[in-house]
Amino acid sequence: MAGRWRDLGLAALGLLLLLLVPVFGAPPAIRDFIMFGMAYGLLAMSLNLLIGYTGLVSFGHAMFFAAGAYAFGLAMQSGKFSIPGAFVLAIGFTALMALIVGAICVRLNEIYFAFLTLAFQMLFYNIILGWVSFTGGDQGLMGGIPRPKFLGIDLADRTQLYIFCSVAFVVCIAILRQVVTSPFGYTLRMIRDNQERAAFLGINVIMVKLACFVISACIAGVGGILLTLFVSGAYPNFGFWTTSGEAIFMILLGGSNVFLGPLVGTVILRLLNDITVTYTSHTELVLGIVILVLVLGLRKGPLDLLAERWENRRQAKAQAVRDAADKDAQAGRDA
Amino acid sequence: MLKLENLKKSFGGVAATRDVTLDFADGSLSAIIGPNGAGKTTLFNLITGRFPPDTGRILLAGENIAGLSQRRIVRLGIGRAFQVASLFPTLTVSEALAAAAQAHQRRETVLRSPFPLAATTKQGDEIMELLGLTRVAGILSRNLSHGDQKLLDIGLALALDPKVLLLDEPTAGMGPEERWRMIETVQRLWRARRMTLIFIEHDMDIVFKVAQTVRVLSYGSVLAEGTPDEVRTNAKVIEAYLGKSAHGTAGQGATA
Ligand SMILES: Nc1ncnc2c1ncn2[C@@H]1O[C@H](COP(=O)(O)OP(=O)(O)O)[C@@H](O)[C@H]1O
Ligand SMILES: [Mg+2]
Numbered sequence: 001m002a003g004r005w006r007d008l009g010l011a012a013l014g015l016l017l018l019l020l021v022p023v024f025g026a027p028p029a030i031r032d033f034i035m036f037g038m039a040y041g042l043l044a045m046s047l048n049l050l051i052g053y054t055g056l057v058s059f060g061h062a063m064f065f066a067a068g069a070y071a072f073g074l075a076m077q078s079g080k081f082s083i084p085g086a087f088v089l090a091i092g093f094t095a096l097m098a099l100i101v102g103a104i105c106v107r108l109n110e111i112y113f114a115f116l117t118l119a120f121q122m123l124f125y126n127i128i129l130g131w132v133s134f135t136g137g138d139q140g141l142m143g144g145i146p147r148p149k150f151l152g153i154d155l156a157d158r159t160q161l162y163i164f165c166s167v168a169f170v171v172c173i174a175i176l177r178q179v180v181t182s183p184f185g186y187t188l189r190m191i192r193d194n195q196e197r198a199a200f201l202g203i204n205v206i207m208v209k210l211a212c213f214v215i216s217a218c219i220a221g222v223g224g225i226l227l228t229l230f231v232s233g234a235y236p237n238f239g240f241w242t243t244s245g246e247a248i249f250m251i252l253l254g255g256s257n258v259f260l261g262p263l264v265g266t267v268i269l270r271l272l273n274d275i276t277v278t279y280t281s282h283t284e285l286v287l288g289i290v291i292l293v294l295v296l297g298l299r300k301g302p303l304d305l306l307a308e309r310w311e312n313r314r315q316a317k318a319q320a321v322r323d324a325a326d327k328d329a330q331a332g333r334d335a
Numbered sequence: 336m337l338k339l340e341n342l343k344k345s346f347g348g349v350a351a352t353r354d355v356t357l358d359f360a361d362g363s364l365s366a367i368i369g370p371n372g373a374g375k376t377t378l379f380n381l382i383t384g385r386f387p388p389d390t391g392r393i394l395l396a397g398e399n400i401a402g403l404s405q406r407r408i409v410r411l412g413i414g415r416a417f418q419v420a421s422l423f424p425t426l427t428v429s430e431a432l433a434a435a436a437q438a439h440q441r442r443e444t445v446l447r448s449p450f451p452l453a454a455t456t457k458q459g460d461e462i463m464e465l466l467g468l469t470r471v472a473g474i475l476s477r478n479l480s481h482g483d484q485k486l487l488d489i490g491l492a493l494a495l496d497p498k499v500l501l502l503d504e505p506t507a508g509m510g511p512e513e514r515w516r517m518i519e520t521v522q523r524l525w526r527a528r529r530m531t532l533i534f535i536e537h538d539m540d541i542v543f544k545v546a547q548t549v550r551v552l553s554y555g556s557v558l559a560e561g562t563p564d565e566v567r568t569n570a571k572v573i574e575a576y577l578g579k580s581a582h583g584t585a586g587q588g589a590t591a
Binding site: 090183186187190192193194196197198199200201202203291311314315316318319321322326327 | 376383405406409410415421423424425426427430431433434435437439440470472473474475478491494495566
């Protein structure tokens with residue numbers, strides 16, 4: 001329980017820091033950087049619920065990012081919905097899609113799961129490209145996304161949009177945190193560690209995986225909505241496999257065993273991206289080298305490395321406690 | 336409590352279980368012995384629904400559970416520990432027990448459990464106390480000693496509050512002294528929980544001293560059953576399994 005209040009406090013603090021940015025009149029470039037970071041951060045964080053916590057390596061996560069983006073954009077362009085209405089609709093659509101895709105995919109293990117999610121993503125991407133009259137095909141949703149006022153909030157205003165996105169972002173992160181610290185979150189770890197044993201404790205492995213898949217898709221969908229609001233459009237590459245790949249890079253760059261690892265990875269990747277784009281035209285090359293160094297050199301994300309140090313120290317302490325107790329017990333038996 | 340009737344199971348022509356009929360009384364402490372490959376583990380796999388029997392019935396408190404899913408059978412009250420401890424490497428002992436206990440209370444589903452995992456649960460604490468695991472509460476399962484891993488495996492099964500507990504070679508891979516300590520723990524938990532407990536064991540001294548009844552399996556069938564004294568003096572057992580010596584561990588050859 002104490003942990004929960006601490007987490008809520010940290011979330012509030014995070015939100016406060018985010019909200020201070022416009023107050024201090026940060027240059028638009030920084031604000032834009034943060035907004036992109038929040039959208040892609042939700043993509044990476046939600047993917048890590050699958051990869052890091054459940055051991056489900058999905059290659060198709062960006063399809064839910066795109067699903068949220070397109071559903072929201074199309075609902076707004078139809079002119080029939082308020083922003084909250086379209087938001088709920090888009091999440092509902094994403095959840096439904098995840099339910100259907102997940103029901104098929106989570107029955108498979110490892111590489112088969114990965115490939116099937118990739119296949120569904122290709123299917124979805126091709127539907128977006130092919131259904132030109134509805135989605136605008138490779139041009140994306142053109143003509144801007146209308147942002148009518150609701151409850152006195154005007155998202156056409158950059159500052160208000162920033163605040164709205166920050167709140168949505170922090171709420172999603174708090175939800176994810178809640179999920180991973182709940183008994184459900186420990187069920188995910190049990191499934192990751194030893195699926196057979198989990199089943200043998202009476203856990204319905206398929207249902208738990210499916211629930212996890214849907215939750216994670218919905219959070220990715222929120223990321224897509226934020227991006228749509230931000231760029232005032234939706235584009236097919238939101239749901240292309242390279243976007244899923246980027247999300248996996250982010251997790252690798254930060255670390256999958258630390259809750260906020262993927263978010264740190266998002267910041268690193270976007271910084272690397274922005275810097276290399278400014279100074280060289282070989283962005284991919286630089287990224288490739290960085291990944292290579294991480295994978296071959298550190299073999300894990302930088303945050304994972306720190307967490308491991310910390311964990312090792314705690315383990316050493318716990319083992320010292322045990323050894324002392326065992327020594328006492330042995331002395332008792334000898335006497 | 337648990338009745339097996341004419342159970343048969345073959346794996347592609349290899350008969351692992353041939354017409355086994357056994358009856359385990361409510362609250363009894365029974366041992367199953369038999370050489371390697373006799374079909375002991377297979378019998379546990381059948382009872383727990385890892386795979387269904389080819390024919391035969393498995394009655395739990397009079398109800399046939401043969402063919403039910405593993406999950407259903409767990410929920411009906413059969414818990415099991417494995418010959419090779421089956422754990423969650425990245426969870427600490429107390430986390431694993433708390434998570435198992437909460438899963439048993441059906442709190443593992445996301446809607447039923449909006450609260451963080453209680454790092455310790457009453458059930459988990461009791462189990463650690465009972466098994467002597469309190470001293471390793473904070474250690475990750477993968478960092479435990481072999482003996483503690485076997486104990487935690489039993490602890491996970493206990494978290495389900497089973498009516499019937501099946502222990503597959505709880506003393507496997509242990510030295511003599513550690514074996515006795517383990518078996519004392521098994522006796523202690525059997526007394527504390529008043530459940531029907533069945534364990535597989537190779538060490539004759541342990542089996543004859545601890546078990547109320549002994550079943551001897553050989554080539555998938557029941558060679559003999561009865562009290563330790565009856566089994567010890569059974570001619571078939573002496574001939575086929577114990578060798579010349581009816582006492583000690585002379586005939587048990589392999590232990591793994
Ligand atoms: N899943 C399986 N697939 C094929 N053969 C199996 C399987 N499980 C057990 N067996 C076979 O059944 C026989 C009995 O095995 P087991 O029950 O593990 O023996 P025990 O536990 O008494 O040493 C062995 O010949 C073994 O090879
Ligand atoms: Mg065996």
